Amino acid sequence: xxxxxxxxxxxxxxxxxxxxxxxxxxxRETMIDAGLNKYLFEMANIRNQDSWVHMKEPEKxxxxxxxxxxxxxxRASLLKPLMEKPLTVIQRAVVIGGGVxxxxxxxxxxxxxxxxxxLEKDDQLGGNARNIHHTIEGLEVAAYLDGLIERVKSxxxxxxxxxxxxxxxxxxxxxxxxxVLVGPGMYExxxxxxxxxxxTGAHEYQPKEFLYGQHHRIMTQLELGHFxxxxxAEAAQWGRVAMIQCVGSRNEENPNCSRICCQGAVKYALQxxxxxxxxxxxxxxxxxxxxGLMEDYYMEARNQGVLFARFDPERLPEVMNDxxxxxxxxxxxVLERPVTLPLDAVILSAGAWAxxxxxxxxxxxxxxxxxxxxxxAHAKLRPVDFASEGIFLCGMAHSPKLISESIAQxxxxxxxxxxxxxxxxxxxxxxxxxxxxxxxxxxxxxxxTCPYGVPQINQENVSEINVALCQGCGTCASECPAKVIQxxxxxxxxxxxxxxxxx
Amino acid sequence: xxxxxxxxxxxIEVPCTGKVDIIHLLQAFEYGADGVIVVGCMExxxxxxxxxxxxxxxxxxxxxxxxxxxxxxxxxAMFNLSSGMGGRFxxxxxxxxxxxxxxxxxxxRGAAAKAKATGAAGEVTx
Ligand SMILES: Cc1cc2nc3c(=O)[nH]c(=O)nc-3n(C[C@H](O)[C@H](O)[C@H](O)COP(=O)(O)OP(=O)(O)OC[C@H]3O[C@@H](n4cnc5c(N)ncnc54)[C@H](O)[C@@H]3O)c2cc1C
Ligand code: SF4
Ligand code: SF4
Ligand code: SF4
Numbered sequence: 370x371x372x373x374x375x376x377x378x379x380x381x382x383x384x385x386x387x388x389x390x391x392x393x394x395x396x397r398e399t400m401i402d403a404g405l406n407k408y409l410f411e412m413a414n415i416r417n418q419d420s421w422v423h424m425k426e427p428e429k430x431x432x433x434x435x436x437x438x439x440x441x442x443x444r445a446s447l448l449k450p451l452m453e454k455p456l457t458v459i460q461r462a463v464v465i466g467g468g469v470x471x472x473x474x475x476x477x478x479x480x481x482x483x484x485x486x487x488l489e490k491d492d493q494l495g496g497n498a499r500n501i502h503h504t505i506e507g508l509e510v511a512a513y514l515d516g517l518i519e520r521v522k523s524x525x526x527x528x529x530x531x532x533x534x535x536x537x538x539x540x541x542x543x544x545x546x547x548x549v550l551v552g553p554g555m556y557e558x559x560x561x562x563x564x565x566x567x568x569t570g571a572h573e574y575q576p577k578e579f580l581y582g583q584h585h586r587i588m589t590q591l592e593l594g595h596f597x598x599x600x601x602a603e604a605a606q607w608g609r610v611a612m613i614q615c616v617g618s619r620n621e622e623n624p625n626c627s628r629i630c631c632q633g634a635v636k637y638a639l640q641x642x643x644x645x646x647x648x649x650x651x652x653x654x655x656x657x658x659x660x661g662l663m664e665d666y667y668m669e670a671r672n673q674g675v676l677f678a679r680f681d682p683e684r685l686p687e688v689m690n691d692x693x694x695x696x697x698x699x700x701x702x703v704l705e706r707p708v709t710l711p712l713d714a715v716i717l718s719a720g721a722w723a724x725x726x727x728x729x730x731x732x733x734x735x736x737x738x739x740x741x742x743x744x745x746a747h748a749k750l751r752p753v754d755f756a757s758e759g760i761f762l763c764g765m766a767h768s769p770k771l772i773s774e775s776i777a778q779x780x781x782x783x784x785x786x787x788x789x790x791x792x793x794x795x796x797x798x799x800x801x802x803x804x805x806x807x808x809x810x811x812x813x814x815x816x817x818t819c820p821y822g823v824p825q826i827n828q829e830n831v832s833e834i835n836v837a838l839c840q841g842c843g844t845c846a847s848e849c850p851a852k853v854i855q856x857x858x859x860x861x862x863x864x865x866x867x868x869x870x871x872x
Numbered sequence: 873x874x875x876x877x878x879x880x881x882x883x884i885e886v887p888c889t890g891k892v893d894i895i896h897l898l899q900a901f902e903y904g905a906d907g908v909i910v911v912g913c914m915e916x917x918x919x920x921x922x923x924x925x926x927x928x929x930x931x932x933x934x935x936x937x938x939x940x941x942x943x944x945x946x947x948x949a950m951f952n953l954s955s956g957m958g959g960r961f962x963x964x965x966x967x968x969x970x971x972x973x974x975x976x977x978x979x980x981r982g983a984a985a986k987a988k989a990t991g992a993a994g995e996v997t998x
Contacts, residue, residue: 389885414883418883419879421874422874422875422876422877422879422962423876423877423878423879424874424876425876426879429879430879432879433879433882436882437882440882440884734921736916736917736918736919736921737916738916738917739916744917744919746919747955748955748956749955756919756920800887818926820890820918820920820921820922820923821921840920841887842887842888842890842891842919842920842923843886843887843888843890843891843923844888844890844891844920844922844923844926846891846893847890847891847892847893847894847926847930848926852895856887856891859886859887859891861893861895861896864884864886864893864896865896865899867884868884868896868899868900868903868905869899869903871882871903871905872903872904872905872981
């Protein structure tokens with residue numbers, strides 16, 4: 370390609386091939402090598418948008434391919450070279466959340482040699498892992514956690530602030546400033562940093578259903594874990610225990626599966642059987658989701674006589690408390706008849722709910738789903754990045770996951786964040802909005818529209834957009850009543866050209 | 873996934889549906905498109921916070937204008953999809969194509985049916 374560009378003295382390039390998401394960066398590199406501005410490049414995606422999806426209609430697909438190429442050429446002819454400003458990157462990381470995920474991310478960044486500050490809002494580190502005694506494989510969590518905390522605290526590159534509340538967040542990739550109120554004294558601290566890792570975690574749902582809170586033997590999985598740890602001898606006396614799955618998950622209020630509670634039930638069932646093989650354990654489930662190798666433990670539980678009975682979400686089991694005597698009634702899916710059994714304990718497999726991050730999300734301007742979990746930039750291509758560059762994500766803040774999975778994701782996030790910090794030759798994207806100051810009416814529409822609060826009315830009384838902060842989404846441009854904002858690389862005429870060329 | 877859908881649609885990528893200008897929606901009809909689809913992220917899941925909500929109101933306004941000028945507001949529609957919903961994308965293209973075939977070609981052009989859509993960049997990986 371470089372040769373052809375030079376030979377024919379080309380000044381623009383259109384590639385008709387596959388998706389720009391994976392290939393545009395490569396071709397842009399080639400443009401640069403050939404001495405052309407990388408923005409003078411356009412791709413027609415005749416694979417994903419055409420040959421793959423119209424396999425049985427080759428003639429029409431060919432017509433479409435011609436259209437797609439025509440559209441790309443039309444836009445390419447109007448593309449402008451854009452200059453990218455160099456970006457300074459402050460060599461410091463902030464990790465928000467001091468659970469297993471945040472601590473691992475911090476340790477990894479510290480080991481890479483980057484100064485890292487952990488902000489934990491609680492007065493102690495560890496997060497939800499403090500509530501787990503061992504994993505399904507039998508690994509001791511407390512010992513691991515203590516070691517992890519010790520390594521983080523004694524690391525010469527890592528500083529830990531507990532009781533730290535994020536109250537302000539400004540800047541852009543490579544140049545963030547986080548304001549925190551720290552400790553009981555609430556003293557204010559401003560931290561300048563280049564990257565942020567969000568690891569704010571999740572907690573166990575507090576059930577409202579199945580008489581939770583009305584009897585000391587109706588408990589959640591985490592409460593059972595503590596009970597088995599502290600009062601194993603008493604648990605050994607239990608004759609029959611029922612576990613109810615999907616409590617606070619897969620319902621109207623929280624449509625998501627919490628992923629971890631099926632393995633949790635199997636883990637605790639095996640533990641009960643270990644303490645006393647005579648204890649009858651009944652797991653009332655909707656679907657058993659012991660994914661991956663945890664299926665082995667599910668099989669083991671079945672072999673050890675743990676009973677699994679499926680229930681229909683339309684016909685939930687009913688827990689009864691008759692003057693302290695517990696029992697359960699459920700419709701057996703084989704007998705199609707209600708079965709009532711007396712019980713010594715009821716365990717509610719309560720789901721994992723995202724920690725409250727409403728304020729944090731709005732300060733950092735990060736997207737969350739309806740359940741409050743943060744959303745990565747792309748599930749496959751950028752799984753630990755946020756769409757806003759320089760901010761990364763790991764652990765249960767993203768979705769419910771096991772300790773092992775949180776650690777793996779924390780390491781991924783730390784390696785992405787470390788790569789960002791290490792890359793000191795970065796530039797600011799040229800795809801940003803620009804105001805024509807001559808024609809701006811200072812109507813404030815863009816100021817109010819921008820999700821990132823970028824446009825501001827300057828001293829000349831016109832709107833001004835800081836290109837370092839602008840994300841290039843284009844929302845302001847489409848709202849501006851005077852039509853005086855253009856987003857570089859997606860200018861109105863460049864889009865119109867694509868439309869016009871079709872007809 | 874390579875799900876099949878009718879070859880009636882031409883995709884125009886934008887950074888975010890927040891960039892989909894009402895002028896461009898109407899321009900497509902002016903030049904003769906039979907229908908326009910705007911495909912954005914799920915509501916509440918916008919990569920840029922709320923661009924898709926702005927797009928929603930603009931599509932609504934475009935519908936009203938198309939109704940007024942007699943082209944029919946049904947010719948423009950917005951859909952919210954996540955990157956994992958290629959199957960739904962294919963369905964939408966089928967449904968929209970059938971709807972346009974029912975409505976007939978746009979009176980602006982009067983030629984053979986050919987629908988055209990705009991979509992948010994990177995969101996659709998059918
Ligand atoms: C009910 C339940 C059962 C589980 N069972 C198992 C199991 O059996 N086996 C297993 O391997 N894993 C289990 N897990 C998962 C395990 O707990 C996590 O994967 C692991 O602890 C990592 O969590 P994390 O660090 O992402 O989040 P967390 O442990 O929740 O830590 C997040 C930290 O961030 C802090 N924080 C939150 N918001 C802010 C803020 N705005 N500013 C500063 N700090 C903030 C919190 O105080 C907390 O300390 C379970 C989880 C739940 C909820
Ligand atoms: S992991 Fe199991 S118990 Fe938990 S929500 Fe999913 S299906 Fe229900
Ligand atoms: S919306 Fe347009 S006219 Fe209004 S202040 Fe912003 S740039 Fe100026
Ligand atoms: S393009 Fe988006 S981020 Fe940039 S100023 Fe406009 S609305 Fe804000």
